Amino acid sequence: MELRRDPITQSWVMQEDEEVIESQYGVCPLCPGQESLSPQAVYVHPYGQPTWQVRVIPHLRPLYRIEGDAQRRAQGIYDRMRNVGAHEIVVEHPDHHLPLSQQSDENIAQVIRAYVSRVVDLKKDRRFRYITVFRNQGATAGQDLEHPHSQITATPFVPRRVGYEIRSSEQHFRLKERCLICDVVGQEEVEQARTVEVNELFLAFCPFASRVPYETWILPRQHHWSFEEDLSSWDRQLRFGRFLKSILQRLESVTPTYHLVLHTSPNVHAKSERVDQWKSLAEDYHWHFEVLPVIPSRYKSYSLKEVYYNSLCPEVAAEALRRGGVGT
Ligand SMILES: [Zn+2]
Ligand SMILES: [Zn+2]
Ligand SMILES: [Zn+2]
Structure with missing residues (x-):
């Protein structure tokens, strides 16, 4: 997988270069008791307890790889770089069937706290220009794992839409x-x-x-x-x-x-x-x-x-x- 830049719109596109094989789990890999199916957690609340409430793990099928650097390179007028970055899953609750909107205020605040903590931590890495937090709910919105979760990505570029917002905000500020x-x-x-x-x-x-x-x-x-x-x-x-x-x-x-x-x-x-x-x-x-x-x-x-x-x-x-x- 690599990142290619569209020279016209300036947006980066993730290009898959090998066939993706969907891994299948007989059980939900995000449920309590299945922790061994996922990589070592990067954030757990409460920390050091036998049971967790919110947990952040590296994605099981990451879009970005944490190792190395972007190796920005040109091919004529085209730009390409490695898909260096981070891709994490925020498991929002131990309960497989409890959507975010039905959780207690305290638990939702713990999810927000996990976002804050991960954004702060990922911004320490100078290779990453932007950290995105997002949540897809429902299969037609692209939710792949059923268990309530959000995702965080860290990328070596600023996503196009955020780039637009930054530019028009800056213009407005310059004028007014x-x-x-x-x-x-x-x-x-x-x-x-x-x-x-x-x-x-x-x-x-x-x-x-x-x-x-x-x-x-x-x-x-x-x-x-x-x-x-x-x-x-x-x-x-x-x-x-x-x-x-x-x-x-x-x-x-x-x-x-x-x-x-x-x-x-x-x-x-x-x-x-x-x-x-x-x-x-x-x-x-x-x-x-x-x-x-x-x-x-x-x-x-x-x-x-x-x-x-x-x-x-x-x-x-x-x-x-x-x-x-x-x-x-
Ligand atoms: Zn589950
Ligand atoms: Zn916006
Ligand atoms: Zn403002």
């Missing part, structure tokens, strides 16, 4: 000396039409130009560029966990299937040729989670030549989500 997402938060709080839920710390809303029905962003109302710094305390982890749980329950009232992805600041300590690259990043970038539901049948969404078509307008989606969720 304000954070773009803070401005969006301000506007959403005035209009309220797309608000799903808001409390003193966090806001969830359906973005103005939602790509798919019920697309929802979850973010801190106070500016912060870095997820792992902003949510470093147990109190913040608990409050965010509670908020996330409520949003997931609302979304699950319309669809059980979704992608959730964290967008946070890249690794500013990574090795790079460009020194002044992240000059205003702390002021202009604003971390957030994006949830992209996968809706079967009725609401068709598709992208035509990269133009998204969404049949449900975000104002209607937000209203449905405000009604749905807790207690329904």
Whole structure:
């Protein structure tokens, strides 16, 4: 496997060069008692106890390899590099049948704490420019193992969409000396039409130009560029966990299937040729989670030549989500 860059769009594509053989397990490799099926855990809570609550392990079929360096090389106008990086699984609970949205507030906060701890740790590695935390729920969203889990990847490049966000945030800041997402938060709080839920710390809303029905962003109302710094305390982890749980329950009232992805600041300590690259990043970038539901049948969404078509307008989606969720 190697990474190839599309010279037109600048996005990196993972290229498989050998046939993938699916390994089969007779039992769930993430369930308690099956720990010997997976590599040595990189994070366990509680630590040193006979039973665990949250566990992070290297992925059983990793997309990225931890050894060596990227070996960036050119082939004419094309760029390629090794798939160096990390790929981990966050096992969210010992119970095989307990989805994240049904877990206790404390357990969800422990999952958030595991994310924070792994992002901090992986950012110490200067080969990695970006750490992604994501969660696919449901087979049509690409969930491969049934056991409730999230995934973390560390990559030698910044993913394309995050790159776009960083560039437009920087442009906005240069013109207005304000954070773009803070401005969006301000506007959403005035209009309220797309608000799903808001409390003193966090806001969830359906973005103005939602790509798919019920697309929802979850973010801190106070500016912060870095997820792992902003949510470093147990109190913040608990409050965010509670908020996330409520949003997931609302979304699950319309669809059980979704992608959730964290967008946070890249690794500013990574090795790079460009020194002044992240000059205003702390002021202009604003971390957030994006949830992209996968809706079967009725609401068709598709992208035509990269133009998204969404049949449900975000104002209607937000209203449905405000009604749905807790207690329904
Ligand atoms: Zn299991
Ligand atoms: Zn901001
Ligand atoms: Zn984003």
